[in-house]
Amino acid sequence: MDAIWWWVIAAVVLIALALLLVPQMRKRNVESRRQQAAEVREEAQEHSQVVREREAHATQAEAAARQARAEAEQKLAEADKLETEGARRREPAVAARSEYEEKLQRADELDPDVDTDGDGRADRVESDRDDDVRDRGDVRRR
Structure with a gap:
């Protein structure tokens, strides 16, 4: 046989080997990718537990914030109501204090x-009545 035939036979054998090995290499590559995909899915599954826990904590924190906000709004409404009540009660108290001061002034004049x-204001020595008036924080100084 001529050398050319040996080269042709060698080329055919190499082509046959390539045709046999390429599918096996592809199969091995596909299996490797399947294995990688399975590992990534497993990691994702493990991570999903962490994600669910974080979501649960976030949901709890949001619920606590909503509850705190509702309580704060309720306290604010209660404070507004008490301020209104205080203002409503302040008017008669101021009127009573004014009447009290006028009576003291009238008594001093008499x-x-x-x-x-x-101007009718008394220049007197301090008495127990002055101490009583001074002890109250809401009384005007004379």
């Missing part, structure tokens, strides 16, 4: 033992 200046 009392011959109390020295009053020209």
Whole structure:
């Protein structure tokens, strides 16, 4: 046989080997990719538990925030109501205080033992009544 035939036979054998090995290599490559995909899915599954836990914690935190906001709004409404009530009660208290001051001033004007200046205010020695008035924080200073 001529050398050319040997080259042709060698080429045919190499082509046959290539045709046999290429599908096996593809099969091995496909299996390798399947294995990689399975590993990635397993990692994702493990990560999904962490994600669910974080979502649960976030949901709990949001619920706690909503509850705290509702409680704060309720307290604010209660504070507004109490402020309104305080203002409503303040008016008669101020009127009563004014009446009280006027009566004290009138009594000082009538009392011959109390020295009053020209505008009717008493210049007297401090008494128990002055201490009572001074002890109250909501009383105007005379």
